[in-house]
Amino acid sequence: MILLYLDPGSGSFLIQLLIAAIAGLSIAFGANWSKLKRRFGKKKKTETDDDDDDEQDPGT
């Protein structure tokens, strides 16, 4: 067990496990959906930072 300086909250810990399961599914679906869109010619914006794939820098 790691020691934490903030109380993460028991409910907050548990709900993460649940959400991650749901979110995992929807992202898998979302990723396939965007692959499908790309295949049919809809291009996504290219990322300037080589480190990051799909996200734009916030604040720009």
Place this chain on the structure above:
Amino acid sequence: MMTTTNKTQVHNASFRDPSGFLFERDGVLYRQVNQVYAEEYTRLMDSGLYARLVKVGLLVAHTESDPSTGSGQAIESADKNLAFRVLYPERVPFISYPYEWSFGQLKDAALATLSIQKRALKLGMSLKDASAYNIQYQKGKPTLIDTLSFESYKEGEPWVAYRQFCQHFLAPLALMAYRDVRLSQLLRVYIDGIPLDLASALLPARTRWNLGLVTHIHLHASAQKRYADVTVSEARGKRKMSKEALLALIESLRVTVRKLEWKPAGTEWADYYTANNYTDAAFEHKKVLVGDWLSRIEAKTVWDLGANTGLFGRVAAETGANVISSDIDPAAVEVNYRLVKEKKEENLLPLVLDLTNPSPAIGWNNSERDSFLQRGPADATLALALVHHLAISNNVPLVRVAEFFAACGEWLIVEFVPKSDAQVKKLFRSRLDIFSEYTQAGFEKAFGERYTMVESSAVRDSERWLYLMRRK
């Protein structure tokens, strides 16, 4: 605000995290890294995470050498028994707080936090807190200022800062987008973010149809209530969260935040510049006067109060000054912030501020977050088309208006708008004129108690006057 011990002043908001603390010595800001955090700090620097985050402007840069000697010498610590290193971070020109941000500013700060977390996870680290107060606007962009916010990621562990992220960012953004943009002010009451049960109760029922909000806020609040008396280890048992699951959680938060929208429309100032008493000539003349005077006094910091969408603050920014551009109207501030982003402006910070009740000092011992005035003074204050609102709408005697501006800084550029002006006439439409002192002579007399008049000029094509004053 700082607490003084000998010559070193420890920052009053820097006490929760044992990893280290901020202190000031001879007016220079430092961050001590404690021994207990040595391993994590070394990992941040050696993993390449620090360099990557600094490169994209998501983390404040620092050096480990003493700026006063300039010879690469280590900096003297503030507490030798605890110290591992002392950092000299780049200083943010003005510390602002989430209850002073427009919707877009809070949203971009939230997205920056998630972007940092995602990048950290790629390099084996994770954010151990997600406080909105750790994000500051630097060069127009949200930047993490707490270098000690990272810890090694341990496979199987959920995100420790998840609750804090929801309270500090997601809850206020959802309330602003779905209920009322003014609910950002709840952050002023709840310093550790909006309690999720409160957010859940205030959000409209239709937010339960939003997958992100029903999970991260509504279900999250229910789970908190249900497991309130259970310890973390009892609650989770042997359950683990894979890294993929954690990344999915971060992505879910990012999509949820990204979809939240609020558009500035229909508020009192949104169409101000098109529906007022000005002619173009008056407007241009005012810009020239403000620009000339600011250059002449060489103001490095300027507070443009009642700035609307920031037009005159931009005149100040063009002279090279660091500008705070504040307005009471969240729509005007949102428009202003969008302009900053669009034009990639680096030295103008829009803020939501009610001058009749400016941000107070809040938090532990009333000293964790500074009041607006404590964050001054500015070299120059701009009060354009503002005095009539304070004096007439808010019944503040002119001498007290002058007193407030004098507390903001040494120089003042102020506009007097007479009762015959259409904007002032509007204020009298529904009320009695009890303001016999509100004349140009009365204004000059009241301000003369605090200020020396350096220069004044009638504004071309109008009945308005502009003054350059210096505090006595």
